[in-house]
Amino acid sequence: MIPYGRQDVSEEDIAAVSQVLRGDLITQGPMVERFESAIAAYCGVPYAVAVSSGTAALHLAYLAAGLGPGDTGWTSPNTFLASSNAMLYCGARPDFVDIDPGTWNLDPQALEQKLKHCAQAPRILVPVHFAGLSCDMEAIAELAGQCGATVIEDASHALGGRYRDLPVGACIHSDMTVFSFHPVKPITAGEGGMILTRRADLHEKLLLLRSHGMTRDPAKMTGESEGLWYYQQVALGFNYRLTDIQAALGKSQLQRLGDFTRRRAALAARYDALLADLPLTPQQRPAEVMSAHHLYVVRLDEAIDRRRVYDELRVAGIGSAVHYIPVHTQPYYRQLGFYPGQFPRAEAYYQHALTLPLYPGLTEQEQVSVVSALRGILQ
């Protein structure tokens, strides 16, 4: 079976992990900070905080932004559940902004309209860089500035991508950026996530929240420190720590990110060419954005039965996928008051979307067999 995505773990990656396992500290040792520094340097930001998953990263970013009961947060309906679930964790109400019909990213024009007509401006705005393609961050940041929202980029798909010549994660048009290191994502730590920011105040909050709200810094304590063993809890935090084992894998993978991204881009360009005469449309990629090519998604023409295509690809040993079922149509979200028809572009896109296999280890031969199987089914 050719999967739609998979990790690429090298002998060097394994050696990096083994080295940690043979040492004294397998969590809260030096690797986490090294991984954080390496990602921060790659993205050109001063601060990065590693956590146990992308979902944990979103949760902490939202809390650091002050999201709480009575607030709303807006994101794209074309995303993984985590982007809006983490708002619910904070006791806030999620809401959605419909997508652009070509890029399938949160549409700044829809955002502008929604801001004009809303009763309550959102506390946070969470653009999702779908399939690795950055949203139009200049337009989104401009609108966020007008309504006072904190901007948090859900860049779970987009490490390695660029927007207007800066790496995604540079946080020029946002307050924070979140990455995921799940095995199908651009690089993996097994599980893991990271929050990047330029703001020292957010960085401090994130560090506290990651580990129970505990501090060992006398400057942050009320009253005197009672000795070197002493710590205080000054906020309610979590155990969202990443292990050194995971950080070693993540840091080793980061050294291969350039190769991964180039390979993904080459395979995506090849798909573009090989599929050009078929009744489908790939994701529109604006010139100012360099996608990380996390997913290769096509929209099949209206007349095609997507379910049949998916099933027949499966029989041919090809694992396609569908990204995403619009979050607001999920039973849990309907029970919160959302309903089908509310975000029609995301829903129409979903009806015809199909994700084809794309990962660094996909061979050209495998790609040709994906394309010929698809061609056979569509013709």
Ligand SMILES: *Cc1c(COP(=O)(O)O)cnc(C)c1O
């Ligand atoms: C993967 C993903 C997440 C969650 O990341 P985990 O590391 O799996 O918790 C959040 N948002 C999007 C868009 C994702 O694809």
